[in-house]
Amino acid sequence: MKKINTVLGALDTENLGMTLMHEHLGTVDANVWKAFPDWLDRDQFIEYAVGQYKKAKERGIDTIVDVTPLDLGRDIGMIKEVSDKSGIQVVACTGIYGNSYGWHLYKDPDYIASLFIREAEKGIEGTDIKAGVIKCATHGDHINRDDERMLKIIAKVHRETGLPIITHSIGHSGYEQQNVFEAEGVDLSKVVIGHLGDLDDVDYIERVAERGSYLGLDRFSIDTIMPLAVRAKVLKELCDRGYRDKIIVSHDCMCFMDGQDSLHIFGGTWEDFYKQDHEDMEYQYTYVFDYLWPELKKLGLSQDDFDQFLVRTPKAFFEG
Numbered sequence: 001m002k003k004i005n006t007v008l009g010a011l012d013t014e015n016l017g018m019t020l021m022h023e024h025l026g027t028v029d030a031n032v033w034k035a036f037p038d039w040l041d042r043d044q045f046i047e048y049a050v051g052q053y054k055k056a057k058e059r060g061i062d063t064i065v066d067v068t069p070l071d072l073g074r075d076i077g078m079i080k081e082v083s084d085k086s087g088i089q090v091v092a093c094t095g096i097y098g099n100s101y102g103w104h105l106y107k108d109p110d111y112i113a114s115l116f117i118r119e120a121e122k123g124i125e126g127t128d129i130k131a132g133v134i135k136c137a138t139h140g141d142h143i144n145r146d147d148e149r150m151l152k153i154i155a156k157v158h159r160e161t162g163l164p165i166i167t168h169s170i171g172h173s174g175y176e177q178q179n180v181f182e183a184e185g186v187d188l189s190k191v192v193i194g195h196l197g198d199l200d201d202v203d204y205i206e207r208v209a210e211r212g213s214y215l216g217l218d219r220f221s222i223d224t225i226m227p228l229a230v231r232a233k234v235l236k237e238l239c240d241r242g243y244r245d246k247i248i249v250s251h252d253c254m255c256f257m258d259g260q261d262s263l264h265i266f267g268g269t270w271e272d273f274y275k276q277d278h279e280d281m282e283y284q285y286t287y288v289f290d291y292l293w294p295e296l297k298k299l300g301l302s303q304d305d306f307d308q309f310l311v312r313t314p315k316a317f318f319e320g
Contacts, residue, residue, distance in 0.1 A: 002319045005120075005132035006063075007080040007090045016089070017062025019314035020285060022166060022194060022218035024254035025049055025066055025082060025090075028073035032258070040256060040270045046081055048274060049255040053086035056285040063089040063314070064285070065250075067135045067166050072097050076124045094119035094157070095135035097168065099150040109149065113156040120161040132318075134158055134165045141171035148180055155184035164190040164317060166216070172204055178211050188212040190320060192248050198225050202237045209243045214317055218250035221287040232295040239305065245316070249292070249309040253285050 003010045026045065033039045053064070068074040076092060083090040094116040096104070104112050120131045136154040138147040158165055165186070167177055174193035182188060189212040196205050197217035209215055217235050219225060238247060256270060278284070282291065293306060 004091060004318050005130040007076065007083050007092050007129050011063075011089060013315050013318050015062075016311075016315050016318065018060045018310045019063040019065065020056070020061055020250045020288075020310070021065045021192065021248045021314050021317070022067055022216060022250035022252055023064050023285065024068045024072070024252070024257075025075075025079050026073065026254050026256040027068060028256060028258050030073045030075075033073065039258070041274070042078070044274050045256060045270070046078060046085075048278075049082045050085045052255055052278075052285060053082055053088045057087050059286050059289050061088065061285065063091065065091045065093075065133060065166070065314075067093050067133065067168075068254075069093055069095045069097050069135045071101070074124075076127055076129050080127075080129060091132035092124060092129060093133045093135040093166070094124070094131035094163075095133075095154060095165075096150060097135065097137045099138070099146040100144075105146065105149075109153050110156070113153045113160070116153070116157045117160050120157065120163055131163065134161075134163050135168070136165065136177075137168035138173045138177060139168075139170055141173060143173050143176045143180070147173075151177060151180040152184055155181055155186050158186055158190070159184075164192070164320070166192045167194045169193055169195050169216075171199070172201075174208050174213075175204070175211075178208065178213060182211070187320075189214075190317075192216045192218075192317065194218055195252070197231045197234060200226070200230050200234055202234055202241070205234070205238060206241060206243070209238070209246055214246050214248050214313070215243065216248050216250070218248055219252045220249065220292050221251045221253060221283050228291060228295055232292065232299060235296070236299045236301065239301070244305065244308060245313060247309055248313060248317070249288060251283075251285060251287055253283060253287070 002013045123129055134157055192214040193208050194216035196215050197219055
Protein backbone atom coordinates (compact mmCIF):
# COMPACT_ATOMS: atom_id res chain seq x y z
CA MET A 1 0.00 0.00 0.00
CA LYS A 2 1.19 3.52 -0.81
CA LYS A 3 -0.19 7.02 -0.37
CA ILE A 4 -0.79 9.23 -3.41
CA ASN A 5 -1.82 12.87 -3.68
CA THR A 6 -5.39 13.79 -4.59
CA VAL A 7 -7.01 17.22 -4.61
CA LEU A 8 -8.69 16.34 -1.29
CA GLY A 9 -5.52 15.06 0.37
CA ALA A 10 -3.40 11.94 0.59
CA LEU A 11 -5.09 8.66 -0.39
CA ASP A 12 -4.09 5.06 0.27
CA THR A 13 -3.80 3.13 -2.97
CA GLU A 14 -6.03 0.51 -1.36
CA ASN A 15 -8.83 3.08 -1.67
CA LEU A 16 -8.29 4.05 -5.31
CA GLY A 17 -11.08 1.77 -6.43
CA MET A 18 -12.21 1.83 -10.04
CA THR A 19 -10.03 4.41 -11.77
CA LEU A 20 -10.04 6.29 -15.06
CA MET A 21 -6.38 7.07 -15.65
CA HIS A 22 -6.44 9.69 -18.43
CA GLU A 23 -9.20 12.28 -18.26
CA HIS A 24 -9.71 16.05 -18.03
CA LEU A 25 -12.24 18.17 -16.19
CA GLY A 26 -11.93 20.66 -19.03
CA THR A 27 -9.37 22.29 -21.29
CA VAL A 28 -9.62 26.02 -21.90
CA ASP A 29 -7.26 28.80 -22.94
CA ALA A 30 -6.75 30.63 -19.66
CA ASN A 31 -5.83 33.90 -21.39
CA VAL A 32 -9.00 33.89 -23.49
CA TRP A 33 -11.11 33.05 -20.44
CA LYS A 34 -9.50 35.87 -18.48
CA ALA A 35 -10.15 38.37 -21.29
CA PHE A 36 -13.69 37.14 -21.99
CA PRO A 37 -15.29 35.77 -18.79
CA ASP A 38 -18.39 34.66 -20.70
CA TRP A 39 -16.23 32.25 -22.71
CA LEU A 40 -17.12 29.70 -20.03
CA ASP A 41 -19.56 30.32 -17.19
CA ARG A 42 -17.74 28.96 -14.16
CA ASP A 43 -20.79 28.24 -12.00
CA GLN A 44 -22.68 26.57 -14.85
CA PHE A 45 -19.61 24.57 -15.76
CA ILE A 46 -19.11 23.30 -12.22
CA GLU A 47 -22.78 22.33 -12.01
CA TYR A 48 -22.55 20.41 -15.28
CA ALA A 49 -19.22 18.77 -14.38
CA VAL A 50 -20.47 17.64 -10.98
CA GLY A 51 -23.39 15.99 -12.74
CA GLN A 52 -21.08 14.18 -15.16
CA TYR A 53 -18.82 13.01 -12.36
CA LYS A 54 -21.79 11.83 -10.32
CA LYS A 55 -22.95 9.72 -13.27
CA ALA A 56 -19.54 8.07 -13.32
CA LYS A 57 -19.66 7.59 -9.55
CA GLU A 58 -23.06 5.92 -9.77
CA ARG A 59 -21.67 3.45 -12.31
CA GLY A 60 -18.73 2.53 -10.09
CA ILE A 61 -15.92 4.98 -10.84
CA ASP A 62 -14.13 6.04 -7.65
CA THR A 63 -11.11 7.95 -8.95
CA ILE A 64 -10.24 10.09 -11.97
CA VAL A 65 -6.68 11.04 -12.90
CA ASP A 66 -6.90 14.54 -14.36
CA VAL A 67 -3.96 15.06 -16.72
CA THR A 68 -4.64 18.74 -17.41
CA PRO A 69 -1.41 20.71 -16.93
CA LEU A 70 -1.19 24.47 -16.53
CA ASP A 71 -1.04 25.24 -20.27
CA LEU A 72 -4.34 23.44 -20.92
CA GLY A 73 -6.17 25.71 -18.50
CA ARG A 74 -5.94 23.67 -15.31
CA ASP A 75 -7.87 25.36 -12.49
CA ILE A 76 -7.04 23.49 -9.31
CA GLY A 77 -9.74 25.21 -7.27
CA MET A 78 -12.38 24.15 -9.75
CA ILE A 79 -11.06 20.59 -9.85
CA LYS A 80 -11.20 20.43 -6.06
CA GLU A 81 -14.75 21.79 -5.93
CA VAL A 82 -16.01 19.28 -8.48
CA SER A 83 -14.26 16.44 -6.68
CA ASP A 84 -15.72 17.48 -3.32
CA LYS A 85 -19.28 17.89 -4.62
CA SER A 86 -19.32 14.75 -6.76
CA GLY A 87 -17.59 12.28 -4.45
CA ILE A 88 -15.05 11.36 -7.13
CA GLN A 89 -11.44 11.30 -5.96
CA VAL A 90 -9.23 13.27 -8.37
CA VAL A 91 -5.48 13.02 -8.86
CA ALA A 92 -4.15 16.25 -10.39
CA CYS A 93 -0.99 16.65 -12.43
CA THR A 94 1.99 18.88 -12.91
CA GLY A 95 3.92 19.12 -16.17
CA ILE A 96 3.27 20.54 -19.61
CA TYR A 97 1.40 19.90 -22.85
CA GLY A 98 2.94 22.31 -25.39
CA ASN A 99 6.70 22.13 -25.90
CA SER A 100 7.28 24.79 -28.57
CA TYR A 101 5.87 27.88 -26.86
CA GLY A 102 8.05 30.75 -25.73
CA TRP A 103 7.28 30.95 -22.00
CA HIS A 104 9.78 28.24 -21.09
CA LEU A 105 12.05 27.74 -24.09
CA TYR A 106 14.54 30.41 -23.08
CA LYS A 107 14.61 29.60 -19.38
CA ASP A 108 17.07 27.35 -17.59
CA PRO A 109 15.65 23.80 -17.77
CA ASP A 110 16.52 23.27 -14.11
CA TYR A 111 14.44 26.32 -13.23
CA ILE A 112 11.43 25.00 -15.18
CA ALA A 113 11.86 21.64 -13.47
CA SER A 114 11.91 23.39 -10.08
CA LEU A 115 8.47 24.90 -10.80
CA PHE A 116 6.98 21.47 -11.46
CA ILE A 117 8.76 20.04 -8.42
CA ARG A 118 7.18 22.82 -6.35
CA GLU A 119 3.73 21.71 -7.54
CA ALA A 120 4.51 18.15 -6.44
CA GLU A 121 6.07 18.98 -3.08
CA LYS A 122 4.43 22.22 -1.92
CA GLY A 123 1.22 22.73 -3.89
CA ILE A 124 -0.43 23.93 -7.09
CA GLU A 125 -1.48 27.54 -7.80
CA GLY A 126 -0.73 28.75 -4.30
CA THR A 127 -2.71 25.98 -2.58
CA ASP A 128 -1.54 22.99 -0.57
CA ILE A 129 -2.94 20.62 -3.23
CA LYS A 130 -0.05 18.53 -4.48
CA ALA A 131 0.30 16.90 -7.89
CA GLY A 132 0.02 13.12 -7.96
CA VAL A 133 1.35 12.52 -11.49
CA ILE A 134 3.48 14.26 -14.11
CA LYS A 135 2.05 14.94 -17.59
CA CYS A 136 4.04 15.54 -20.76
CA ALA A 137 3.30 15.46 -24.47
CA THR A 138 4.84 15.19 -27.91
CA HIS A 139 2.90 16.13 -31.01
CA GLY A 140 4.31 14.38 -34.05
CA ASP A 141 5.16 10.89 -35.23
CA HIS A 142 8.74 11.64 -34.16
CA ILE A 143 9.97 13.88 -31.36
CA ASN A 144 11.80 17.13 -32.13
CA ARG A 145 14.47 19.12 -30.27
CA ASP A 146 11.93 21.01 -28.14
CA ASP A 147 10.21 17.74 -27.25
CA GLU A 148 13.51 16.18 -26.17
CA ARG A 149 14.34 19.22 -24.03
CA MET A 150 10.99 19.01 -22.25
CA LEU A 151 11.16 15.24 -21.77
CA LYS A 152 14.51 15.72 -20.04
CA ILE A 153 12.91 18.29 -17.74
CA ILE A 154 10.08 15.87 -16.97
CA ALA A 155 12.63 13.13 -16.25
CA LYS A 156 14.33 15.41 -13.71
CA VAL A 157 10.99 16.13 -12.01
CA HIS A 158 10.33 12.40 -11.85
CA ARG A 159 13.75 11.66 -10.36
CA GLU A 160 13.37 14.38 -7.74
CA THR A 161 9.77 13.63 -6.70
CA GLY A 162 9.24 9.96 -7.51
CA LEU A 163 5.92 10.79 -9.20
CA PRO A 164 4.94 8.57 -12.13
CA ILE A 165 4.61 9.95 -15.66
CA ILE A 166 1.65 9.86 -18.05
CA THR A 167 2.34 10.95 -21.61
CA HIS A 168 0.45 12.16 -24.65
CA SER A 169 1.95 10.57 -27.75
CA ILE A 170 1.10 10.81 -31.42
CA GLY A 171 1.72 7.98 -33.85
CA HIS A 172 4.95 6.17 -33.05
CA SER A 173 6.54 8.83 -30.84
CA GLY A 174 5.98 6.87 -27.64
CA TYR A 175 8.97 4.63 -28.28
CA GLU A 176 11.13 7.71 -28.73
CA GLN A 177 9.74 9.13 -25.50
CA GLN A 178 10.95 5.94 -23.84
CA ASN A 179 14.41 6.42 -25.38
CA VAL A 180 14.80 9.85 -23.78
CA PHE A 181 13.39 8.76 -20.44
CA GLU A 182 15.61 5.69 -20.27
CA ALA A 183 18.70 7.76 -21.09
CA GLU A 184 17.73 10.17 -18.29
CA GLY A 185 17.41 7.45 -15.66
CA VAL A 186 13.63 7.03 -15.58
CA ASP A 187 12.27 3.61 -14.61
CA LEU A 188 10.06 2.92 -17.65
CA SER A 189 7.69 0.85 -15.52
CA LYS A 190 6.63 4.14 -13.90
CA VAL A 191 5.48 5.57 -17.24
CA VAL A 192 2.19 5.30 -19.13
CA ILE A 193 2.75 5.88 -22.84
CA GLY A 194 -0.51 7.54 -23.77
CA HIS A 195 -2.84 7.23 -26.77
CA LEU A 196 -1.40 3.98 -28.10
CA GLY A 197 -4.99 2.91 -28.76
CA ASP A 198 -5.10 5.40 -31.63
CA LEU A 199 -3.02 2.84 -33.56
CA ASP A 200 -3.86 -0.58 -34.95
CA ASP A 201 -0.14 -1.43 -35.11
CA VAL A 202 -0.07 -4.09 -32.40
CA ASP A 203 3.53 -5.06 -33.14
CA TYR A 204 4.65 -1.51 -32.39
CA ILE A 205 2.60 -1.34 -29.19
CA GLU A 206 4.20 -4.62 -28.14
CA ARG A 207 7.66 -3.07 -28.62
CA VAL A 208 6.64 -0.32 -26.19
CA ALA A 209 5.27 -2.89 -23.74
CA GLU A 210 8.45 -4.98 -23.84
CA ARG A 211 10.35 -2.03 -22.37
CA GLY A 212 8.16 -2.13 -19.26
CA SER A 213 5.86 0.86 -19.67
CA TYR A 214 2.11 0.80 -19.25
CA LEU A 215 0.01 0.99 -22.42
CA GLY A 216 -2.41 3.90 -22.67
CA LEU A 217 -5.49 2.64 -24.49
CA ASP A 218 -7.06 5.80 -23.21
CA ARG A 219 -9.17 7.35 -25.94
CA PHE A 220 -12.18 5.06 -26.00
CA SER A 221 -15.08 7.23 -27.21
CA ILE A 222 -13.01 9.18 -29.78
CA ASP A 223 -14.13 7.23 -32.83
CA THR A 224 -13.06 10.02 -35.20
CA ILE A 225 -9.46 8.89 -34.65
CA MET A 226 -10.04 5.13 -34.37
CA PRO A 227 -13.38 3.28 -34.26
CA LEU A 228 -14.40 1.46 -31.10
CA ALA A 229 -14.39 -1.95 -32.81
CA VAL A 230 -10.76 -1.53 -33.87
CA ARG A 231 -9.69 -0.18 -30.48
CA ALA A 232 -11.34 -3.18 -28.76
CA LYS A 233 -9.66 -5.68 -31.10
CA VAL A 234 -6.26 -4.11 -30.42
CA LEU A 235 -6.90 -4.44 -26.69
CA LYS A 236 -7.90 -8.09 -27.13
CA GLU A 237 -4.81 -8.86 -29.21
CA LEU A 238 -2.56 -7.28 -26.58
CA CYS A 239 -4.22 -9.43 -23.92
CA ASP A 240 -3.67 -12.51 -26.06
CA ARG A 241 0.01 -11.59 -26.34
CA GLY A 242 0.34 -11.45 -22.56
CA TYR A 243 0.07 -7.74 -21.77
CA ARG A 244 -3.31 -7.68 -20.02
CA ASP A 245 -1.81 -6.37 -16.79
CA LYS A 246 -0.10 -3.42 -18.51
CA ILE A 247 -3.19 -1.92 -20.18
CA ILE A 248 -4.68 1.38 -19.06
CA VAL A 249 -8.29 1.96 -20.17
CA SER A 250 -9.69 5.49 -20.21
CA HIS A 251 -11.41 8.10 -22.43
CA ASP A 252 -9.40 11.35 -22.62
CA CYS A 253 -12.80 12.88 -21.94
CA MET A 254 -13.58 16.40 -20.71
CA CYS A 255 -16.62 18.47 -19.80
CA PHE A 256 -15.54 21.36 -22.01
CA MET A 257 -12.85 21.89 -24.65
CA ASP A 258 -12.25 25.05 -26.60
CA GLY A 259 -9.78 23.46 -29.03
CA GLN A 260 -10.25 22.78 -32.69
CA ASP A 261 -12.40 19.69 -32.22
CA SER A 262 -14.90 21.33 -29.89
CA LEU A 263 -17.46 22.14 -32.59
CA HIS A 264 -17.62 18.46 -33.51
CA ILE A 265 -17.97 17.24 -29.93
CA PHE A 266 -19.81 20.06 -28.23
CA GLY A 267 -21.68 21.86 -30.98
CA GLY A 268 -20.45 25.44 -30.61
CA THR A 269 -20.08 27.82 -27.68
CA TRP A 270 -20.39 26.93 -24.01
CA GLU A 271 -23.90 28.42 -23.92
CA ASP A 272 -24.93 26.31 -26.93
CA PHE A 273 -23.61 23.19 -25.28
CA TYR A 274 -24.97 23.91 -21.80
CA LYS A 275 -28.53 24.20 -23.14
CA GLN A 276 -28.42 20.78 -24.80
CA ASP A 277 -29.82 17.52 -23.43
CA HIS A 278 -26.69 15.47 -22.70
CA GLU A 279 -28.30 12.22 -21.59
CA ASP A 280 -27.60 10.34 -24.82
CA MET A 281 -24.21 11.88 -25.54
CA GLU A 282 -21.61 9.14 -26.02
CA TYR A 283 -18.67 11.35 -25.07
CA GLN A 284 -18.97 10.89 -21.30
CA TYR A 285 -17.02 9.28 -18.48
CA THR A 286 -19.46 6.35 -18.52
CA TYR A 287 -18.57 5.25 -22.07
CA VAL A 288 -16.50 2.33 -20.75
CA PHE A 289 -19.65 0.81 -19.27
CA ASP A 290 -22.16 1.62 -22.00
CA TYR A 291 -20.07 0.95 -25.12
CA LEU A 292 -16.68 -0.59 -24.40
CA TRP A 293 -17.75 -3.34 -22.00
CA PRO A 294 -20.37 -4.82 -24.39
CA GLU A 295 -17.75 -4.81 -27.17
CA LEU A 296 -15.20 -6.56 -24.97
CA LYS A 297 -17.74 -9.21 -23.96
CA LYS A 298 -18.33 -9.96 -27.66
CA LEU A 299 -14.59 -10.58 -27.96
CA GLY A 300 -14.64 -13.04 -25.05
CA LEU A 301 -13.18 -10.88 -22.30
CA SER A 302 -14.45 -11.36 -18.75
CA GLN A 303 -15.48 -9.21 -15.82
CA ASP A 304 -12.13 -10.10 -14.26
CA ASP A 305 -10.39 -8.59 -17.30
CA PHE A 306 -12.47 -5.42 -17.01
CA ASP A 307 -11.63 -5.16 -13.31
CA GLN A 308 -7.97 -5.60 -14.15
CA PHE A 309 -7.98 -2.63 -16.52
CA LEU A 310 -9.90 -0.31 -14.20
CA VAL A 311 -9.01 -1.44 -10.68
CA ARG A 312 -5.90 -3.58 -10.29
CA THR A 313 -3.69 -2.07 -13.00
CA PRO A 314 -4.13 1.56 -11.87
CA LYS A 315 -3.36 0.44 -8.31
CA ALA A 316 -0.24 -1.42 -9.46
CA PHE A 317 0.92 1.60 -11.47
CA PHE A 318 0.69 3.96 -8.52
CA GLU A 319 2.30 1.48 -6.15
CA GLY A 320 5.29 1.19 -8.49
